[in-house]
Amino acid sequence: MTQEQEQELQGKSAEAIGLDPWGLRRVERLLRTVEGVDSLKIVPDGHGAIDEVHVLSSSGLGAKQIVRNIESALLAQFGLQIDHRKISIANVREQDLPLAPQEQAVPEPEPAKEPRRIILRGFHVDRRAGERVLCRVRLGEDEKTYEGQAQGPDYARARLEVAAQAVLNALSRATEGASTFGVEGVSQVEVLGRRLVVALVHASAGRATLSLPGISEVRDSVEEAVVLACLNATNRWMAE
Numbered sequence: 001m002t003q004e005q006e007q008e009l010q011g012k013s014a015e016a017i018g019l020d021p022w023g024l025r026r027v028e029r030l031l032r033t034v035e036g037v038d039s040l041k042i043v044p045d046g047h048g049a050i051d052e053v054h055v056l057s058s059s060g061l062g063a064k065q066i067v068r069n070i071e072s073a074l075l076a077q078f079g080l081q082i083d084h085r086k087i088s089i090a091n092v093r094e095q096d097l098p099l100a101p102q103e104q105a106v107p108e109p110e111p112a113k114e115p116r117r118i119i120l121r122g123f124h125v126d127r128r129a130g131e132r133v134l135c136r137v138r139l140g141e142d143e144k145t146y147e148g149q150a151q152g153p154d155y156a157r158a159r160l161e162v163a164a165q166a167v168l169n170a171l172s173r174a175t176e177g178a179s180t181f182g183v184e185g186v187s188q189v190e191v192l193g194r195r196l197v198v199a200l201v202h203a204s205a206g207r208a209t210l211s212l213p214g215i216s217e218v219r220d221s222v223e224e225a226v227v228l229a230c231l232n233a234t235n236r237w238m239a240e
Contacts, residue, residue, distance in 0.1 A: 028040065053087045118171070120137070120224075122138030136148075167230045197228075201234055212234055
């Protein structure tokens with residue numbers, strides 16, 4: 001290479017890549033891929049050229065080799081020649097090397113909490129016609145079982161409330177006493193030729209209280225529909 005060609009090449013520092021902020025980012029992206037460069041900072045001289053290049057390296061390469069790598073990369077990619085004295089290399093231990101902003105470790109998201117799923121596993125009504133009715137309910141959650149029972153006088157409306165209270169007693173056991181439940185009301189309704197049970201459950205835990213509505217269609221027995229309506233009412237509460 002002649003002296004004129006070398007002078008012309010050295011004068012291309014600003015003209016070749018236009019070291020505006022976008023040009024600097026192009027140079028930085030290139031130099032971050034150079035072997036031996038872990039992170040770096042480019043200092044412009046205010047006249048469209050590079051004044052200094054500061055490099056942190058944790059590789060086993062010598063400083064002179066890293067400088068030559070940088071010079072070769074700039075020359076090959078941008079036709080830019082830089083004085084090796086403007087490049088400083090600092091060797092650091094890998095465990096002490098700070099991550100570049102775009103390389104900051106992102107914490108793993110916490111796995112979503114699985115909502116509790118409590119299902120009806122067993123239901124039994126023992127009636128003494130015109131006297132007493134006893135309702136037993138068995139609920140399941142994974143390998144666990146929760147049982148509850150309630151009794152009351154044997155007439156139509158009372159049987160609905162007894163069934164509701166039995167399942168709510170089982171749910172209280174499922175929360176180990178952290179939540180309490182009460183029956184606000186249970187009714188049968190007919191909609192479009194279908195019999196439905198609507199239950200309103202009062203739930204409380206500490207100072208938090210809610211009235212929870214639930215609904216279920218009557219299929220086998222009205223008492224079982226009451227139990228399912230109460231589970232439908234409380235499923236959001238149990239999931240939280």
